[in-house]
Amino acid sequence: MTLGLLTSEVRKVTTLKFWWALLIAPLAVGLFASAIYAAVSNSVDEVDSSLSTGFASVGLYFALAWVILFAGIFGAINAGTEYRHKTLTPTFLSASGRDGVLAAKLIVTVGFALGYGIVVEVTSFAAMVIFGGGNLEITGELFGVFLVGLYAVACWSLIGAGLGMLFKSPVGAALALVAWYVAGEFTVALIATGFGSDAFGSWLPVFATIATVAAGQLDDAGSFRPFGVAFVVLTLWTMAFAGSGWLATRERDIT
Amino acid sequence: MKSGGVYLEARGLTKHFGSAVAVNNLTFAVPPGSITGFLGPNGAGKTTTLRMMLGLVKPTSGAATLGGVPFTQIAQPARSVGAVLDSLSLHPKRSAIGHLQVFSAAIGVPDSRAQQALSLVGLQQVANHKAGTFSLGMRQRLALATALLGEPSVLVLDEPANGLDPEGIAWLRDFLRSFAHNGGTVLISSHILREIEQTVDNLVIISRGTLAYQGTMDDLRHAHRGRVLVTSSDPAALAMALAANGFTDAQVHVDGRLAVAGTRPDEIAAVANSAGVAIFGMVAEQIDLEQVFLAMTSAQYVAGNPGYGGQR
Numbered sequence: 055m056t057l058g059l060l061t062s063e064v065r066k067v068t069t070l071k072f073w074w075a076l077l078i079a080p081l082a083v084g085l086f087a088s089a090i091y092a093a094v095s096n097s098v099d100e101v102d103s104s105l106s107t108g109f110a111s112v113g114l115y116f117a118l119a120w121v122i123l124f125a126g127i128f129g130a131i132n133a134g135t136e137y138r139h140k141t142l143t144p145t146f147l148s149a150s151g152r153d154g155v156l157a158a159k160l161i162v163t164v165g166f167a168l169g170y171g172i173v174v175e176v177t178s179f180a181a182m183v184i185f186g187g188g189n190l191e192i193t194g195e196l197f198g199v200f201l202v203g204l205y206a207v208a209c210w211s212l213i214g215a216g217l218g219m220l221f222k223s224p225v226g227a228a229l230a231l232v233a234w235y236v237a238g239e240f241t242v243a244l245i246a247t248g249f250g251s252d253a254f255g256s257w258l259p260v261f262a263t264i265a266t267v268a269a270g271q272l273d274d275a276g277s278f279r280p281f282g283v284a285f286v287v288l289t290l291w292t293m294a295f296a297g298s299g300w301l302a303t304r305e306r307d308i309t
Numbered sequence: 310m311k312s313g314g315v316y317l318e319a320r321g322l323t324k325h326f327g328s329a330v331a332v333n334n335l336t337f338a339v340p341p342g343s344i345t346g347f348l349g350p351n352g353a354g355k356t357t358t359l360r361m362m363l364g365l366v367k368p369t370s371g372a373a374t375l376g377g378v379p380f381t382q383i384a385q386p387a388r389s390v391g392a393v394l395d396s397l398s399l400h401p402k403r404s405a406i407g408h409l410q411v412f413s414a415a416i417g418v419p420d421s422r423a424q425q426a427l428s429l430v431g432l433q434q435v436a437n438h439k440a441g442t443f444s445l446g447m448r449q450r451l452a453l454a455t456a457l458l459g460e461p462s463v464l465v466l467d468e469p470a471n472g473l474d475p476e477g478i479a480w481l482r483d484f485l486r487s488f489a490h491n492g493g494t495v496l497i498s499s500h501i502l503r504e505i506e507q508t509v510d511n512l513v514i515i516s517r518g519t520l521a522y523q524g525t526m527d528d529l530r531h532a533h534r535g536r537v538l539v540t541s542s543d544p545a546a547l548a549m550a551l552a553a554n555g556f557t558d559a560q561v562h563v564d565g566r567l568a569v570a571g572t573r574p575d576e577i578a579a580v581a582n583s584a585g586v587a588i589f590g591m592v593a594e595q596i597d598l599e600q601v602f603l604a605m606t607s608a609q610y611v612a613g614n615p616g617y618g619g620q621r
Contacts (some may be wrong), residue, residue, distance in 0.1 A: 067447050069407035070400065126441040138399040146365060147394075148387045148415040155415075300330035309357075 059149060059158035064165075067143075072131055073225055080124045080174050084117025088178040091116075092186030108191040111199070117178040118203040118267050125207045127233045129214025132163050133299065134224030142308055152304050160215055160296060167211030171204045171273035197249070198269045206263050209288050212296040213259065219299030235260055243277075252276070262287035315341050315389070315462050315494050317362070321371035324357050324518075331357045332518040334371065334492040339496045339511070341462075344489045346509035346526075346595045351410050354500045354518035355570060359467050362496075363392055387416040391456030392465040398452060401441025405432055405451050408440060409458060416459045426454040431480070445472025453481075464488060466497045470504050482508045482577070502602040516606035535595040537574050542587035550584035551577065568594075 067073045091113035132190035136142040136159075149155045179200075182190050243255025255261050256279045265272050265284030272278040279287060317339035324332040326455040332354040339345040349355045364375035364380040372379060375390060383389050399408055409423035427433045430450040435443070440451060449472050456464060456498040459473070464485070470478050485495050485508055499505045512529060541547045544567040548559045551569060556577075558570040569577055574591045581588050 056417070058414050058417045062411050065407070065411045065414055067409065069403045071402070135400065136349050139400045140395055141400055143365060143394055143453075144412055145415065146394050147390070148412050148459075150386055151381065157503060228316045307360070307367060309360065 056154065059154050060162060062145075062148070063158045063162035067132060067166060073128065076131075077122050077130050077170055077173065080117065080120035080170065081177060083120045084113070084174040084178040085111075086179050087116035088113030088181035088305050090190075091184045092182040092184075092190060095186055095189040108189065111182060113182065114175070114196075114199065114203075115267065117174050118206070120201075120305065121174040122203075122206050122210045122263060123232065123235050125257065126210035126214035126235065127228045128167060128170065128279060129211035129213075129216075130218040130221075130227035130231055131161045131224040132166075133159060133215040133218030134221060134227045135218075137222035137271060138224050142303075146308060156300050156303060160212060160300070163211050163215045164208045167207050168204055171207035175200050192225050195269065199267065202269050203267050205285075206267050206288065209292040210263070212292045216292075216297070216299030217293030219303045220295075251275075256284075257287055259291040260287060260293065275301050317345075317373075317463060317465075317494055317496055318377075319358065319362060319371070319373045321367050322358060322361055322373060323370045324354070324361060324366065325369045326555075330518055332361070332368075332515075335515065335518065335520055336371075337513045337520060337523050339513075339563040341494045341496055342489055342496060343510040344485055344495040344508055345513060346502075346505045347496055347500055347512040347513050347515070348602060348606075349498075349515040349521075351500050353515050354517065354604065355500075356467055357518075358515070359392075359394060359465055359496070359498060360436050363390065363394070363465060365394075374569055380481075385417065385459070387412070387459035387461065389459075390463045390465060391459060391461040392467075393449070393452040393456050393469050394465075394467045395452070397448070398455075399440040399443075399448060402439055405439050405443075405454075406436040408411060408451065409454060412455055413458050418460075421466055422458055422460075423454075425452075426457045429457055430454045446474060446477050449473055449475070462492065462498070463494045466495070468498055468500070480502070490619055502599050506598060514602065514605055519604045529598065529601070533598065533601045534570055535593060536568045536570045537572065537577055538562070538592045538594055539569060539577055539581075539588060540565070540590040540591070541567060541581060546584060547577075547581055547586045550580050550586065554580050556580070581597065606615055 086174040091109065091111070095109045136145065145154055145155055214227065215232055217231055218224055221227040221230065237257050239255070243258060243261065246252075246254035254278055256265070261278060262284045265278035265281060266288050268278070268281070270281040273280045278284060318337075321334055321337050322335040323330070347355055357366060357519060361368045362380065375383065380386060380390065405412070405427060406423055409426055410420050413420055413423045423608070424433070424436070427436050430453050432447065432450055432454065435447070440448060443451065449469055453466070453469065467474055469481060473481060485497065489510075497505060497509065506526070509526055511525050512522060513520070540549065544561045544565060547567055548561065551557075551559050551572070552592075556569060556572045560568045562574055567601070574593060577591065578588060
């Protein structure tokens with residue numbers, strides 16, 4: 055892989071508009087959710103808050119849920135669109151071997167996804183500070199959530215890219231990802247519970263993501279794996295999807 | 310363009326898609342400094358062959374090389390080979406200059422080369438227009454500009470005349486001639502011989518994935534040259550006189566006319582005059598190379614007799 059291939063992949067994104075269009079929704083949700091939860095935290099904290107980062111930070115988790123989803127959609131579109139518009143042909147004709155191109159694409163995908171994550175987290179943090187004032191507990195745990203949040207964002211962008219390469223379609227991959235993220239996994243987990251396998255769902259990627267982003271706050275919750283396990287599970291799911299997409303694109307005929 | 314020609318070779322290329330044999334033991338060479346037409350009817354395996362040669366499709370067996378090296382082992386492939394395989398290989402929402410700058414970065418040429426390539430194909434006026442607004446001919450030109458970014462010494466073009474108007478086809482012909490004249494090697498596919506007849510030096514014709522003909526255009530023309538049908542007072546005497554003058558390819562038709570190949574009417578008239586044979590008429594019969602091509606290739610997907618309403 056060369057700097058030229060990285061530049062090429064960055065240009066593939068910046069010469070289109072989808073990358074900033076996809077940022078709008080998580081940014082807006084993160085901003086408003088963080089502002090609202092931070093603003094009402096004073097009265098709600100008197101009732102209860104099981105979050106170690108404080109009730110004022112609830113909006114941050116909404117923001118993370120959305121930016122993780124949209125990072126996945128970004129990855130699916132960025133990879134799948136190469137097949138949709140057949141730009142994979144000139145791409146592979148421009149470089150020696152396919153691995154360099156695929157590595158550059160995944161690195162740039164993660165780079166943009168982290169950009170999404172940072173922008174949303176900084177905006178969310180600013181809203182929490184402005185509207186939460188003294189109710190916001192600025193602790194190491196909060197910054198820990200920021201970090202694992204960024205890790206989850208990066209993982210889901212790679213899962214999305216892997217799906218884009220496997221589906222050979224940006225729309226199909228994005229729809230599959232959204233369906234699984236929003237409802238599919240919870241449905242599967244529910245069915246597994248019905249068959250007596252309560253723990254099954256906790257090994258799935260969305261549950262592993264939630265437990266990872268919670269950064270240990272859900273370690274005692276029955277439906278989730280402990281943070282360390284969840285972190286590894288999420289990493290393995292990411293490797294499985296991104297690796298499968300890589301392998302498929304590396305080996306398949308480009309017709 | 311780089312100096313020195315590059316040989317393009319296919320040796321025993323074979324590709325199976327499941328039980329279907331798309332290309333079968335295809336061997337041919339494209340000499341440097343020339344334009345080689347790669348002809349075959351739709352579905353004959355042309356695109357699959359070109360994609361195998363460029364490392365996009367893995368051959369079931371056989372190999373293709375450029376200057377003796379497989380495409381996948383060339384360090385900077387776009388600087389050696391430029392290819393237009395699909396005019397639709399463009400994102401419709403990306404501007405022409407944006408598209409080229411994506412690939413100029415990947416190839417490692419300066420961005421100014423993107424502007425030069427656009428000028429080369431006559432699209433500089435629409436550099437900032439989105440590719441989705443382009444006609445098929447304009448997309449072909451943009452695809453060609455992409456192929457030229459790395460200033461390659463070999464061009465591989467899959468049906469590049471599709472969508473081009475007559476002016477565009479004439480431009481492409483001149484461009485390719487100039488490219489080959491400067492030492493470049495060109496392999497250009499088509500399913501219509503007439504489309505590339507005036508452009509190419511050599512021909513590779515395939516049918517059902519197998520080689521049907523390989524040689525120069527001149528050889529093909531010579532092998533299927535036109536005849537002159539002569540109505541004369543004494544066909545036998547005229548045939549003997551022509552043979553005495555070196556024109557040995559003459560046959561008497563059942564209608565009494567003498568069919569003479571390899572010469573011109575004025576030469577026949579001169580021989581007849583000196584032999585004392587009266588000539589009543591001559592008809593030059595041109596062989597249509599397109600018909601020769603069609604005879605060589607058996608179409609894989611043949612429609613019924615042309616016409617409309619025959620079933621009524």
